[in-house]
Amino acid sequence: MASTTALFSGLAGLNVNARRLEVIGNNISNINTTAFKRNRILFTSAFNRTFSLGSEPSALSGGTNPGQVGLGVGIAGTQRSFANGAINATGIDTDLAIEGDGFFILDRGGEQLYTRAGAFQFNSDNDLVTLSGERVQGYSVDDQFNLLTGTVDSVNIPSGTLTVAEETRVVTLSGNLNADGDLATTGSLITLGTFLVSAAPATGTTLLTALDPPLAFADGDTLTISGAERGGKTVPDATLNVTTTTDVDELMEFFRRALGIYDQGGFNATDDPYVADDGSVTIDASGNVIIEGNRGTLNDLAIDTTQLIVDSGGTITNPFVPVKNATANGESIRTSFVVYDSLGTELQIDLTMVLVHKDNNGTFWRPMSHSSDDTDLQNHLENGTLPVAAPWLPTGAEEDLPLLRFDNFGVLADETPLALSVDRANTGAKNPMGFDIRFTSPGDSVSAFSNTGESSTLAAVQQDGSPIGTLNSFSVGVDGIITGGFTNGLTRTIGQVALAKFRNAEGLVDVGNNLFGVGPNSGTALITTPLEFGTGRIVGGALEVSNVDLSAEFINMIQAQTGYSAAARVISTTDELLQQLLLIGR
Numbered sequence: 001m002a003s004t005t006a007l008f009s010g011l012a013g014l015n016v017n018a019r020r021l022e023v024i025g026n027n028i029s030n031i032n033t034t035a036f037k038r039n040r041i042l043f044t045s046a047f048n049r050t051f052s053l054g055s056e057p058s059a060l061s062g063g064t065n066p067g068q069v070g071l072g073v074g075i076a077g078t079q080r081s082f083a084n085g086a087i088n089a090t091g092i093d094t095d096l097a098i099e100g101d102g103f104f105i106l107d108r109g110g111e112q113l114y115t116r117a118g119a120f121q122f123n124s125d126n127d128l129v130t131l132s133g134e135r136v137q138g139y140s141v142d143d144q145f146n147l148l149t150g151t152v153d154s155v156n157i158p159s160g161t162l163t164v165a166e167e168t169r170v171v172t173l174s175g176n177l178n179a180d181g182d183l184a185t186t187g188s189l190i191t192l193g194t195f196l197v198s199a200a201p202a203t204g205t206t207l208l209t210a211l212d213p214p215l216a217f218a219d220g221d222t223l224t225i226s227g228a229e230r231g232g233k234t235v236p237d238a239t240l241n242v243t244t245t246t247d248v249d250e251l252m253e254f255f256r257r258a259l260g261i262y263d264q265g266g267f268n269a270t271d272d273p274y275v276a277d278d279g280s281v282t283i284d285a286s287g288n289v290i291i292e293g294n295r296g297t298l299n300d301l302a303i304d305t306t307q308l309i310v311d312s313g314g315t316i317t318n319p320f321v322p323v324k325n326a327t328a329n330g331e332s333i334r335t336s337f338v339v340y341d342s343l344g345t346e347l348q349i350d351l352t353m354v355l356v357h358k359d360n361n362g363t364f365w366r367p368m369s370h371s372s373d374d375t376d377l378q379n380h381l382e383n384g385t386l387p388v389a390a391p392w393l394p395t396g397a398e399e400d401l402p403l404l405r406f407d408n409f410g411v412l413a414d415e416t417p418l419a420l421s422v423d424r425a426n427t428g429a430k431n432p433m434g435f436d437i438r439f440t441s442p443g444d445s446v447s448a449f450s451n452t453g454e455s456s457t458l459a460a461v462q463q464d465g466s467p468i469g470t471l472n473s474f475s476v477g478v479d480g481i482i483t484g485g486f487t488n489g490l491t492r493t494i495g496q497v498a499l500a501k502f503r504n505a506e507g508l509v510d511v512g513n514n515l516f517g518v519g520p521n522s523g524t525a526l527i528t529t530p531l532e533f534g535t536g537r538i539v540g541g542a543l544e545v546s547n548v549d550l551s552a553e554f555i556n557m558i559q560a561q562t563g564y565s566a567a568a569r570v571i572s573t574t575d576e577l578l579q580q581l582l583l584i585g586r
Contacts, residue, residue, distance in 0.1 A: 003574070004574075004578075005049075005069075005071060006570060006571075006573075006574040007571055007574050007575075008071070008072060009046075009070070009071060009072035009073075009570065010072075010567045010568065010569075010570035010571035010574065011072075011567075011571065012046060012071075012072030012073050012074065012567075013072065013073055013563060013564070013566065013567025013570065014564060014567045014568060014571070016041075016043050016073050016074065016075055016563075017560045017561075017563040017564035017567060018564065019041055019075060020041045020043075020556070020560040020563075021557065021560045021561075021564070023039050023040060023041045023078065024553050024556050024557045024560060026039065027039060027548045027553050028548065028550065028553050028557075030546055030548060031546055031548050031550055032545075032546060033117075033514070033546050034117040034118075034119050034514065034543050034544065034545065034546070035085060035097075035115070035116035035117040035118070035514060035543070035544040035545070035546070036085075036514070036546035036547070036548065037080050037081055037082050037083075037116070037546075037547060038080070038081050038546070038547055038548045038549070038553075039078050039079070039080045039081070040078065040079050040081070040556075041075060041077075041078050041079075042075070042076040042077055042078070042079060043073050043074070043075060043076060044073070044074050044075070044076035045070055045072075045073060045074070046070060046071045046072040046073060046074050047070075047071050048068035048069060048070050048071065049068065049069045049070075049071060050066060050067065050068045051067035051068065051069070052064065052066060052067035053066050054066040054067070079506060080506050080508075080510075081547060082101065082116075082505045082506065083547050084098075084099060084100070084544065084547065085544045085545045085546055085547040086544070086545050087099065087539055087542050087543075087544060087545075088542060088543050088544075088545050089541060089542045090541055090542055090543055091541050092541060093473075093474060093475065093476075093540065093541060094119075094120045094121055094122065094128065095118055095119055095120070095540070095541055095542060095543050096118035096120065096476060096497065096538055096539070096540060096542070096543075097118050097538070097539040097542040097543050097544040098116060098118070098499065098530075098535075098536050098537075098538060098539075098544065099536045099537050099538075099539060100530075100534060100535050100536010100537060101501060101505065101534050101535060101536060102499030102500060102501055102530065102534075102535030102536050103115060103116060103499060103500045103501075103502070103505075103516070103525075104116070104117075104118060104136060104137075104497070104499065104500075105136070105137040105138075105152060105498050105499070105500050105525070105527065106130060106134035106135065106136060106137065106515065107134060107135045107137055107154065108133070108134045108135075111517075112137075112518075112525070113134060113511065113515045113516065113517055114500055114508065114515070114516045114517070114518075114525065115130070115134075115514050115515050115516065116514070116544055117130075117514040117543075117544070118543055118544065119131060119543055120136055122157070122159075125156070126156050126157055126158045126159065126161070127154045127155065127156050128154075128155040128156070128157060130513075132513050134515070135154040135155070136154070136155045136497065137152040137153065137154065137155065137498055138152060138153070138154075138155040138480065138482075138495055138496050138497040138498045139152065139153070139495060139496040139498060139529075140153050140155075140156070140495055141492075141493055141494055141495060145164075145492045145493050145494065146493075147481075147493060147495075147496055149496075149529070152498045152527060155482070155495050155497060156495070157471075157474050157482060157484070157494060157495065158471060158494075159471050159472060159473075159474065160470060160471065160472065161470070161471070162470070162471040162484065162494070163468050163469065163470050163471070163486075164466075164468070164469055164471075164486055164488075164490055164492060165340060165342070165343060165344025165465075165466060165467055165468045165469070165488070166340065166344070166464070166465050166466040166490060167340060167341055167342040167430065167433065167435075167465055168339035168340050168341075168433075168435045168463050168464060168465030169435050169436065169464055169465070170417070170435060170436050170437075170438060170462075170463065170464050171337060171339060171349075171435060171436070171437050171438070171460050171462070171463040172437075172438045172441050172444050172460070172461055172462040172463070173335070173351075173437060173438065173439055173444070173446050173458060173459065173460055173461065174444040174445060174446060174458075174459060174461045175333070175335075175446050175447075175456070175457040175458035175459055176410075176446070176447045176448070176449055176451060176456065176457050177331075177333065177353055177355070177363070177365055177406070177446065177447070177448040177456045177458070178331055178355075178448075178449075178450065178451045178454060178455060178456040179355075179358075179363045179406070179410065179448045179449060179450045179451075180450040180451060180452050181330070181331025181355050181455075181456065182329065182330055182331050182355070183330055183331070183355055183356070183357070183358065184295035184296045184297075184328070184329060184330020184331065184332065184354045184355055184356055185295065185329060185330060186295060186326055186327070186328060186329050186330075187279050187292050187293040187294050187295045187296075187299065187300075187326070187328045188291070188292070188293035188299070188300050188301040188302075188324065188326060188327060188328045189290070189291070189292055189293075189324070189325040189326035190290075190291040190293075190301060190303060190322050190323065190324050190325065191288050191289060191290055191291070191322070191323045191325065192255075192288075192289035192290075192291065192308075192320045192321070192322055192323075193215070193288070193289060193319075193320055193321050194286065194287040194288050194289075195211055195215055195248060195283060195287045195289060196211070196212045196215075196287060197210055197211055197212055198212060199212075200287075201283075201285065201286055201287025202248050202283065202287055203248065203283070204247065204248050204249035204252070204283065205247050205248070205249065206247060206248045207244070207245070207246065207247050207248075208242050208246045208247065208248065208251060209242070209244055209246075213319075214317070214319040215319050215320075217242045217246075217310070217312075218242070218312055218313075219242065219243055219244045220241075220242065220243075220312075220313070221242040221310060221311065221312045221313075222239050222240065222241055222242065222310070222311045223239065223240045223242065223251070223254070223308070223309070223310055224237060224238070224239045224240075224308075224309045224310075224311070225237065225238050225239075225255075225258045225259070225303075225307060225308060225309075226307055226309060227306075227307040228258075228259060228301065228302065228303045228307050229301070229302040229303075230259065230260055230293070230298075230299060230300070230301055230302075230370075231296075231297065231298030231299055231300055231328075231332075231334060231352070232298075232300075232302075233334075233350070235258070235259060235260060235372075236372035238254070238257075238258035240254045240258075248283060252281040252282065252283065252289070253281070255281045255289075255291060256279070256280065256281040256291075259281075259291070259293070259301060259303075260370045261279035261280070261281065261291070261292075261293055261294060261301075262278060262279060262294050262368055263278055263279055263280050278294070279291075279292045279293045279294045279299075280292050289320075291303075293328055294328070294354070294368065295328055295329070295330050295354055295356065295366075296328055296329075296330045296331070296332030296352065296354030296355075296366075297328055297329060297330060297331075297332050298332040298333070298334045298352050298354075299328050299332065299352060299354065299368070300327055300328035301328070302324070303322045303324075304322060305318045305320065305321055305322060306318055308320040308322070330354060330355055330356070331354070331355040331455075331456060332352055332353060332354045332355070332456070333352070333353050333455065333456035333457065333458045334350060334351065334352040334353075334458075335350075335351055335458045335459050335460060336348060336349065336350050336351075337349055337351070337459075337460035337463065338463070339422075339433075339435055339463055339465055340465035340466060340467055341422070341424050341427070341429040341430065341433045342424075342429045342430040342433065343427070343428060343429045343468075344465075344466065344467045344468040344488075345373075345424075345427065345429060345467075346467060347371060347373040347422060347433075348371060348372060348373055349369060349370075349371050349420075349422075350369065350370045350371065351367060351368070351369050351437065351458075352367070352368045352369075352370075353365045353366070353367055353368075353404075353456070353458060354366045354368065356403070360408075361405065361407070361408075362405050362406050362407045362408055362413065362448070363405070363406050363448050364403055364404070364405050364406075365403070365404045365405075365406070365448070366403055366404075367402060367404060367418055367437075369420055371422055373422065374422050374423050375423045375424055375425045375426065375427060402418060404418075404439065406447070406448030410447045410448045410449040411447065411448075412439050412440050412445070412446065412447075412448075415438075415439070415440050417436035417437055417438045417439075418436065418437040418439070419434065419435075419436055419437075420434065420435055420436075420437060421433065421434045422434075422435075435465075441462075444461050444462070446458065466486075466488040466489060466490050467488055468488065469486030469487040469488025469489070469490055470486060470487050471484045471485070471486055471494070472485060472486065472487050473485040474494065475540055475541075476497060476538055476540035477538070477540070478530065478531065478537040478538055478539070479496070479529060479530050479531050479537070479538070480496045480497035480498065480499065480529055480530040480538050481493055481495075481496045482494050482495040482496060482497065496529060497530065497538060498527055498528070498529060499527075499528060499529065499530050499535040499536075499538075500525040500526060500527055500528075500535075501525070501526040501528065501533050501534060501535050502522050502523050502524075502525060502526070503522070503523035504521055504522050504523055505522065506522075507519045507520070507521035507522030507523065508522045509522075
């Protein structure tokens, strides 16, 4: 007799195979969906109708098995495969792919969601977002570009707006100082005329307002040095504001500092041959103003009458008459280079090297540094007072001006860097700005070999500072760290993409748009960085493609079609049997 149970078993077969076709159809339709994860449906047998539980073996019987008839088929569940899809390079900086088990973390109105699809873009706030607007989460940086890994936040890449500058800390020099050069024995010697006070020579404490014409000054006058030269290079203009308390000593110090003359405390060749290159500005017993410059041809001073300007209430005079009695000599070389303060301001530095001594221990060279961007001298002059510190750049007192010795093989005997300091008062930058000059480093060094007939050479080949630059590019590394490239050539860490890891990724709930939410059986998200805890690495400029295997889906579709057709045949066969049964009663 035909059974209606067979009808319902066939119906169950139709239902589950129809559901399987739905899953297969969804997989196939998402063959080109970014980072799509294929799904499969698993069947399970339904309850069985039991006729007999069977019996155990005995002396009279060998035992029987249970007698059961199945009642059809059911759906055990679906299972998503999170196997990695292939990585397809796109060349788009905002495209990211994951090779591993991690998920990108997204924020949608305070709700945390997860995805494998890394097709991101920027919004108007420079946040990295999905195509549907969820913000990508990661770690930001502080003002010093150090990662803040405590709490995830929206990944922001402020291209075109973020700026950065870097203070110079080290300058590296290269070249050769000609050991065959002439020793520097003489500095410039210039007289400016006689200071008289009622026919008597002035002294250092004589007030400028007490001098007789033509050098008489009045309160409020200004004295400007403009256009004077040191070694053929124009020195920066400097102005002294004369007050009722300004004396001749202050005037002498103004000349010395404005002309950049190093005075090492009045040493001379008798006291110490290694420091005989000091200069000075003095007034002798007859009242003659004497300017003695430093040794070395590139320290030679040139001043003419028109370059010493006195402004007395708008009346311009040139009361000084410079007379040059000696010219600076000796092998010397000057190099100019640029450094940057903490705000990225460009500062010009001049470094002059002078050959001051030779003996059995080698050659001795004196470094002298100047900068027109040093604020110390001019700030004091504008206030009518003179600074305590020198306007030039060596760290420490002028008496500690270093001396570089090159040994018998032309190699620098002491590789300790030369520490310089530039005053940056009232500029907004860190004050003072300090940096080192290295005369030797791997690949570059300054030597002191003989080079007959040739002059010394010296140049700055590297410095680590940079002016202001704007973020104009970025890249994402395998560890998720976002590195920004600036227009000044600097690179800085500007953030890091975070990833999430789940104990049971198959327990995540698909909420559409390639997004997943935490499910009851997924476990909580472990928020971490790429390469940690099996999250995998990030590939920038690439996307993960769907992991659907089209050939396998076609085979599954054939199987589902066959199962559906067979279940339909069960129903039609059962129907025929029922029809036959009804005919018996006619």
